[in-house]
Amino acid sequence: MVDVSTLSAALPDGMVVTDPDILAAYRQDRAQDPSAGTPLALVRPVVTEDVQTTVRWCAEHGVPVVTRGAGTSLSGGATAVDGALMLTTEKMRGIAVDTATRTAVCKPGMFNAEVKAAAAERDLWYPPDPSSYEICTIGGNAATNAGGLCCVKYGVTVDYVLGLEVVLADGRAVRLGGKQLKDSAGLSLTRLFVGSEGLLGIITEVTVRLLPPQAPACTVVGIFPTVHDASRAVVAVTARTRPAMLEFMDSTSINAVEDLLRMGLDRNAGAMLIAQSDAPGPAGAAEIALIEEAFHANRAGEVFTTDDPAEGEAFTQARRVAIPAVEKKGSLLLEDVGVPLPALPDLVDGVAAIAADNGVTIAVIAHAGDGNTHPLIVFDPTDDDEARRAQLAFDQVMGLAVEMGGTITGEHGVGRLKKGWLPAQLGDDVMDLTATVKNALDPHGILNPGVLL
Amino acid sequence: MVDVSTLSAALPDGMVVTDPDILAAYRQDRAQDPSAGTPLALVRPVVTEDVQTTVRWCAEHGVPVVTRGAGTSLSGGATAVDGALMLTTEKMRGIAVDTATRTAVCKPGMFNAEVKAAAAERDLWYPPDPSSYEICTIGGNAATNAGGLCCVKYGVTVDYVLGLEVVLADGRAVRLGGKQLKDSAGLSLTRLFVGSEGLLGIITEVTVRLLPPQAPACTVVGIFPTVHDASRAVVAVTARTRPAMLEFMDSTSINAVEDLLRMGLDRNAGAMLIAQSDAPGPAGAAEIALIEEAFHANRAGEVFTTDDPAEGEAFTQARRVAIPAVEKKGSLLLEDVGVPLPALPDLVDGVAAIAADNGVTIAVIAHAGDGNTHPLIVFDPTDDDEARRAQLAFDQVMGLAVEMGGTITGEHGVGRLKKGWLPAQLGDDVMDLTATVKNALDPHGILNPGVLL
Numbered sequence: 001m002v003d004v005s006t007l008s009a010a011l012p013d014g015m016v017v018t019d020p021d022i023l024a025a026y027r028q029d030r031a032q033d034p035s036a037g038t039p040l041a042l043v044r045p046v047v048t049e050d051v052q053t054t055v056r057w058c059a060e061h062g063v064p065v066v067t068r069g070a071g072t073s074l075s076g077g078a079t080a081v082d083g084a085l086m087l088t089t090e091k092m093r094g095i096a097v098d099t100a101t102r103t104a105v106c107k108p109g110m111f112n113a114e115v116k117a118a119a120a121e122r123d124l125w126y127p128p129d130p131s132s133y134e135i136c137t138i139g140g141n142a143a144t145n146a147g148g149l150c151c152v153k154y155g156v157t158v159d160y161v162l163g164l165e166v167v168l169a170d171g172r173a174v175r176l177g178g179k180q181l182k183d184s185a186g187l188s189l190t191r192l193f194v195g196s197e198g199l200l201g202i203i204t205e206v207t208v209r210l211l212p213p214q215a216p217a218c219t220v221v222g223i224f225p226t227v228h229d230a231s232r233a234v235v236a237v238t239a240r241t242r243p244a245m246l247e248f249m250d251s252t253s254i255n256a257v258e259d260l261l262r263m264g265l266d267r268n269a270g271a272m273l274i275a276q277s278d279a280p281g282p283a284g285a286a287e288i289a290l291i292e293e294a295f296h297a298n299r300a301g302e303v304f305t306t307d308d309p310a311e312g313e314a315f316t317q318a319r320r321v322a323i324p325a326v327e328k329k330g331s332l333l334l335e336d337v338g339v340p341l342p343a344l345p346d347l348v349d350g351v352a353a354i355a356a357d358n359g360v361t362i363a364v365i366a367h368a369g370d371g372n373t374h375p376l377i378v379f380d381p382t383d384d385d386e387a388r389r390a391q392l393a394f395d396q397v398m399g400l401a402v403e404m405g406g407t408i409t410g411e412h413g414v415g416r417l418k419k420g421w422l423p424a425q426l427g428d429d430v431m432d433l434t435a436t437v438k439n440a441l442d443p444h445g446i447l448n449p450g451v452l453l
Numbered sequence: 454m455v456d457v458s459t460l461s462a463a464l465p466d467g468m469v470v471t472d473p474d475i476l477a478a479y480r481q482d483r484a485q486d487p488s489a490g491t492p493l494a495l496v497r498p499v500v501t502e503d504v505q506t507t508v509r510w511c512a513e514h515g516v517p518v519v520t521r522g523a524g525t526s527l528s529g530g531a532t533a534v535d536g537a538l539m540l541t542t543e544k545m546r547g548i549a550v551d552t553a554t555r556t557a558v559c560k561p562g563m564f565n566a567e568v569k570a571a572a573a574e575r576d577l578w579y580p581p582d583p584s585s586y587e588i589c590t591i592g593g594n595a596a597t598n599a600g601g602l603c604c605v606k607y608g609v610t611v612d613y614v615l616g617l618e619v620v621l622a623d624g625r626a627v628r629l630g631g632k633q634l635k636d637s638a639g640l641s642l643t644r645l646f647v648g649s650e651g652l653l654g655i656i657t658e659v660t661v662r663l664l665p666p667q668a669p670a671c672t673v674v675g676i677f678p679t680v681h682d683a684s685r686a687v688v689a690v691t692a693r694t695r696p697a698m699l700e701f702m703d704s705t706s707i708n709a710v711e712d713l714l715r716m717g718l719d720r721n722a723g724a725m726l727i728a729q730s731d732a733p734g735p736a737g738a739a740e741i742a743l744i745e746e747a748f749h750a751n752r753a754g755e756v757f758t759t760d761d762p763a764e765g766e767a768f769t770q771a772r773r774v775a776i777p778a779v780e781k782k783g784s785l786l787l788e789d790v791g792v793p794l795p796a797l798p799d800l801v802d803g804v805a806a807i808a809a810d811n812g813v814t815i816a817v818i819a820h821a822g823d824g825n826t827h828p829l830i831v832f833d834p835t836d837d838d839e840a841r842r843a844q845l846a847f848d849q850v851m852g853l854a855v856e857m858g859g860t861i862t863g864e865h866g867v868g869r870l871k872k873g874w875l876p877a878q879l880g881d882d883v884m885d886l887t888a889t890v891k892n893a894l895d896p897h898g899i900l901n902p903g904v905l906l
Contacts, residue, residue: 100795182863191644281734342553410635440893
């Protein structure tokens with residue numbers, strides 16, 4: 001066992017924690033990977049230099065370092081390995097909004113909601129909105145290229161990251177990009193680090209682009225007899241317009257949310273779609289009409305339209321709490337598979353078939369407008385056979401997505417939970433290319449080992 | 454001298470060209486780098502396998518390979534080195550627009566204008582629009598992360614590239630990304646290859662995202678007494694809205710264009726701004742009013758607004774032909790410097806001071822809305838002293854941009870012409886990181902040597 005006292009001595013008092021009770025709270029993320037190891041210690045850096053000192057010490061002692069934002073990873077991206085240092089960015093806080101360049105320079109421990117709020121205070125908007133936006137950090141968002149509900153029109157995290165400060169595997173800190181909107185000088189290293197899941201460096205600052213505030217959105221909710229009808233309606237909408245939001249919930253998730261919130265959702269619905277348009281004036285009215293038409297044309301039993309923001313937000317909130325709501329029904333295996341949009345109805349049908357074949361419950365929610373679904377496999381962890389069948393279904397859903405030309409992860413990242421299926425999607429040559437980049441930037445493999453590769 | 458006959462034998466008849474007259478036409482790009490070398494041969498692959506055969510042969514014989522789209526690089530990104538193979542993608546043609554996924558799969562030799570046209574035929578839109586869009590290729594656009602006029606609102610090439618096929622330095626062909634809009638599986642290799650200027654691999658296919666067609670744009674033209682006033686107007690506009698276009702021309706470029714087109718531009722103007730709004734309905738009217746107000750508040754002598762698309766296009770065309778128009782006045786050293794937007798007036802003033810100090814003419818055009826300027830240094834190449842002073846001014850403009858926290862290249866790439874200034878912008882550690890990635894992916898340095906590094 002490596003002695004951390006030299007690291008403790010090199011950092012401010014109390015920054016290195018070895019109390020086993022505290023370590024226990026940091027060894028797993030929200031994916032609750034049962035194979036998580038026992039960390040050597042926890043480091044809570046405040047400034048970039050603390051991160052550099054930590055990484056240099058890790059490099060010198062051959063100690064792995066696992067970086068953690070708020071631990072909301074759903075794929076085990078921030079899970080301890082035995083003998084690793086856990087590095088939490090929770091004390092790296094601060095944000096400076098610059099209205100002139102319409103950017104915000106954020107320390108990694110800022111919550112996504114805080115970035116949004118700081119932007120909103122200056123009448124600006126930071127669009128990316130993972131469902132966990134109130135409890136996930138901007139550093140973690142950048143490290144995983146997080147998505148959300150607005151992506152269908154406004155893109156994902158990488159579309160907003162203009163600059164990064166990153167601590168490399170040898171402890172050097174580099175600044176990539178900056179506040180300028182267009183910059184072709186050198187390789188696209190900023191974009192390479194976004195979504196690199198802690199494998200290439202530790203993100204210590206994120207400069208994001210902000211937009212003028214979003215126009216008030218109008219919401220259309222459609223209730224469908226089957227998931228197939230609803231997913232056909234999605235394709236009908238996206239073939240003709242680009243809504244500001246287009247979310248999907250199946251019957252299981254609707255009922256789980258209704259159990260939790262008692263908001264009057266239709267428990268008999270086969271599926272529900274929640275669409276929004278933020279196009280102003282007549283263009284918005286035309287878009288809403290088009291969405292309503294696509295819903296009706298695909299057998300929607302009820303179509304409800306509102307331009308009351310509070311009413312719209314209530315439905316959005318219903319969608320956002322779907323994962324915690326379904327989680328109350330049992331343990332979850334969380335999928336994040338995506339397919340090119342026209343394949344969405346077949347994917348949804350295929351997931352239903354996999355659920356039936358394996359005798360397990362799979363709730364399906366989706367950022368349907370960009371083909372990104374979250375089948376949630378519910379199981380009783382004390383029932384070994386059900387747990388086995390759930391795992392089988394988990395594998396089969398990813399296999400199905402890959403077979404359909406899609407992805408095993410649209411926005412959660414590969415982490416530790418999905419790495420077994422990555423080669424099937426990427427192929428040996430791309431895996432090899434991935435390893436080449438990883439090995440070049442982290443030759444001793446100290447950064448988040450066991451993730452992705 | 455390496456014997457190319459084994460390569461000729463391995464490829465279809467006539468694909469390898471050694472005729473010196475033909476080679477001469479391919480050794481330089483539009484930057485006309487006088488230090489361009491003499492290539493060994495030219496290869497005109499048709500399919501990916503031809504590229505693989507060529508690269509494998511190059512790897513085996515240690516022969517460098519310089520990839521060329523249409524040779525429109527303004528920074529010497531496609532310039533021969535002695536003994537290199539020039540590989541042109543001009544015969545790699547074809548495009549498949551998929552309306553269901555709203556994507557287009559393009560072979561690299563397709564012109565940008567052809568991609569736009571193919572999309573438009575299916576009532577879709579490919580936004581990126583370098584001024585050279587009629588004569589530059591989509592493969593070159595991806596390799597340089599090309600920009601254009603619409604970027605201020607719609608982003609640059611990388612924002613549209615969903616997938617690539619790339620031939621690596623060892624001849625393997627890999628597929629990165631695909632048609633799905635969201636994909637977090639593995640490192641962001643697709644984005645790493647976009648803008649990599651031929652250093653990491655050869656792009657043999659590009660899958661781009663398409664948008665619904667752009668709404669008709671309304672155009673506002675402002676005539677200003679000085680470049681300073683115009684650039685202040687730019688900052689006033691961008692602080693409050695995100696126009697669909699915001700272009701800048703100074704007096705020299707206005708007069709050069711007027712000499713060429715005789716379209717009635719104001720020869721006495723200090724500067725001209727051309728702005729567009731494509732926001733629909735009342736939102737568009739509000740945006741136009743805001744732009745007009747910002748122009749008037751910054752001493753615009755005349756403000757002309759039109760919703761006639763043909764009239765708007767005439768002004769846009771004036772801006773697009775500025776580089777060839779100024780080129781008629783002498784040889785050009787072409788800048789592409791960018792700064793964070795509030796620094797734009799100071800940059801423009803600084804460029805004027807540099808022109809005066811060195812006794813050279815510098816015409817300034819700019820994609821002003823994203824802080825990206827093109828100072829065009831005009832000189833007589835037969836006048837050694839003027840050529841020397843032009844080079845001095847070229848250096849000083851890049852130095853100024855770096856000093857102001859900006860970039861030496863917003864959209865043209867570093868190529869060969871700007872690599873001397875790249876370390877000043879990026880710093881030693883980022884240069885080292887760049888070299889690490891390059892060496893990992895191209896250990897023998899056969900891909901476009903002499904560019905960027």
